[in-house]
Every structure is written in structure tokens, then in C-alpha cells.
Amino acid sequence: MVFRITERQYTIIMKQAQSCYPQESGGILGGRENTILGVLPIANKVVQDRTEVFGLSAEDIERAYHFLTKNDLHYLGVYHSHPRGIPVPSPQDLAHHQKYLFIVGLQDRYNPELYAWRVENGKVFAEDIKIISDVGITVVDIVTGKPKLSQSAPPIYLDRLAQMIDDFIAGVEPQYHRYNPVNWDASTFSTFA
Template sequence: MFIITERQYNIIMHQAQACYPQESGGILGGRDNTILGVLPIANKHLYDRTETFALSDDDIDTGYKFLDKHKLEYLGVYHSHPKGNPYPSDKDLSHHQKYLFIVGLRDRYNPELYAWRVEGQNVYAENIKIISDIGITVVDILTGKPKLSENLDEKSMDRLASMIDDWIAGKSPEYPKYEPSKWDASSFSTFA
């Protein structure tokens, strides 16, 4: 089971909304299966960002610095499936990660966040407990699905999405640098 605060859960969800229909993602850090750090990362795939989420070596380096700075353990990569269900793809499973965190956006306004534990060929769903910042359980994902759209109307959702968009752009001002010559596709970790 994983525990995540509502605030961090919302960072992941709002990023997924802002990047829709492209895939979004990032790195999760924590202690003892409690998610304490979310590092959103801009999708580095060159041409197929609606089907693939890619991290560069620099992103992985930034991720480790982020975890080190906040004294967090690496828990895993999260990424979205804008059109599909939140089950890991064969490509996702090929990375031999212990945990895969996937946001399913089959219904954009009722996103699903799933944590999967991978053991060899087997994949198990881990419950995620969303708690408020003062520690009160808001929802258990496997037992009671969160309904983001019950709390936010479409307009608020769009405004939040564009705020997150700006925030991501501001945080990473160097991003619009998609010159192919600077990219080495072989160094990418890609999640489908």
C-alpha cells in the first residue's frame, strides 16, 4: 500500500490534465511507501508524446538530485495513459521497475491513479491511500475511487490545468529545445 497526500495527488492529476492528450509523468520519492516528493518531468519524446512518455538521462540525474536533497528513497516513475486503462504496457514492464505508477485518463475528468507491484511476470495492484495534509484518509483507491470531477467543475479544472502548465513551463524554462541534433534517442527511458 502507498500513502500520498491530497496535495501531491493533485499535482500528478493536474499535470496529467494539463498535458492531455499527451502523456505526462515524473518521479516519486518517499519513505516506507509514503510518497513525500513528486517531481513532474516534461515529456522528452521527440514526436510521439501522445503514445509515449520519455525521460532523458538528464531527467534521471535531476531526479536523483531531487531525492538526495530531500532525503527520499526512489519509489518509481509515474506516467499517464491518456487514452487507455491504467494497466502497465509491455514496454512499461520491460523496465524491470519494482513499482509502476500509472494515471489512466480513459475518462479525463475521472482519472485513475494506480500503483502496480511487479514481480517477474506477475503484476499486482497496490492500494493507494490518499490522505489530507493533516493525515485524515480521504480515499482508498482500490476500495473507493476518487472522483476529481465531483469536487471541481470543468472551468476550475481547465484553469488549474493551465496554471500547472505555466508552472511546468516556468520551472523548466529551457524546455522548448527540441532540436533533434541534441537528442540521443538511445539514452531515453521510454514508457508507453
């Protein structure tokens, strides 16, 4: 699995993480298939030490659900930052039984990076993330920042993707079918460390 994220969404996440530093920040990611098209930043609701934990309330999760259905996006996962620690899931992160965990590594505050992790049977696997241009749909290598044209998807896929992104940016109200509520326990306060 290779996740794709538009420059615009990527920038939202990075700016949020950098401006909240040294506190943890985070939010919800929505998309279609493996493309991240919606970012919902959420204020850290932890009362005590926000540099160690990111928390979101049941109301946040409900708001996220409406955000996703309104924009016809699937729930992809929660993202949160690790201002000091290494950008791998903590035991507390893994306790949420999320399929994917997105973590912003801020070891270098001025060069943050987004990491995607897939969790299977308690084991953690790294997934690739590629940044795509909002307009040209050029695939950019997240490490080198250089376009990777050889890995571009076929034209038909790119056309479809471009249309999806255009619609989303234009705020087109899509016809959506109801998805199951995000598949985790939204009944309580949730924290990621």
C-alpha cells in the same frame, strides 16, 4: 503494500496529467517507506508522438536523483499517464524492470485515477493507494473519497508521519545518507508507453 500519498502530491500529478492531455505526462515519485512525499514532474521528451509514449532523458534521471537525495527521500518509481489506454502497464513499461509502476488512468479525463502496480517476475499485481490529508492525516478511500478512520495507523506512526510531511513541506534540509543511484539503467533515454 498500501501506498499513501498526500492530497498535495496527488493534486500535482492529476493536474499535470489533465493539462498535458492528450499527451502522456509523468515524473518521479519519492517517499519514505510506503508514503509518497515528493513528486517531480518531468516534461515528456519524446520527439514523435507524445500521445503514445512518455520519455525521460538521462539528465532527468540525474535531476531526480538530486531531488531525492536533497529531500531525503527514497526512490519509489516512475509515474506516467495513459491518456487513452487502460491504466495497466504496457509491455514497454514492464521492460524497465521497475519494482513499482504508477499509472494515471485518463479514460475519463475529468475523473483521473492513480494506480500502483507491483511487478514481480514479470507478473503484475495491483497495490492500494490511499490519499492522506496534508494537515489532518486522515486516510481517505481513493475510490469513495470517504475517510476510512478505522484503517488509520496508530497515533505514534501518525505523529512521525506528520513530522516528516511538515519537514518536507517546510523544505528542511535533512541529514541524509547517500542512497545507491536509482536502481535502473540511467545511461540512456527511457520511454514508457
